[in-house]
Amino acid sequence: MDFTGERSTRLNHKLPKLGGWASSILLIAGLLVILGGTACQSGLPDTTSAQPGRELPDTVTAGEEFAVTVTFTSPEDNFHAIALTDRAPVGWNVSVNLTWIEPQAMVAHTSEPEMAVYIWDGPSEGGGYDAGVEFTAVYKVRVPVNAEPGDYTFSGFLEYYIEPQPAPSYEEEIVGDIQVTVS
Secondary structure, eight states: OOOOOSSSSTTTTOOOOOHHHHHHHHHHHHHHHHHHHHHHHHHHTTOOOOOOOOOOEEEOOOOOEEEEEEEEEOOOEEEEEEEEEEEOOTTTTTOOGGGGGEEESSSEEESTEEEEEEEEOTTTTTBBBBBTTEEEEEEEEEHHHHHHSSSEEEEEEEEEEEESSSSSSSEEEEEEEEEEEEE
């Protein structure tokens, strides 16, 4: 049938008609194949993780500047194209500096006032960092002078690749401390 309700002569074919349940099973099976393949590429094995963790002070005051430290470890050899993005509460100002991180990153920027971004490519002599390399990224945050007392939340993630090509990208949420209290 076409959109006018008339039988279409363009679609005359010899495929058997499937009942509703059979069509549903084929549709679900097709989706599982597609999504299953994607899921396999988007996650690391259960035993492998960069384990990004954030350290915050427990309590700060309005107008205070404090340091946030995020650490993680390369989970496998050929760990590269690494991007750390961490977000302070809206209205708080973040500052970044390439001298505050180890190993040395290529880029440090704040595309938004409350967002810290660090990017590493990998050592120039190879495809990436070896397994077990420890990373430490520090950025500074200034609490607004008019911040109300209460709890404020941070959020962020780490994205990276592990060779060989074509390498899927991985993304992990930064865990550890997520809130700081303004007293």
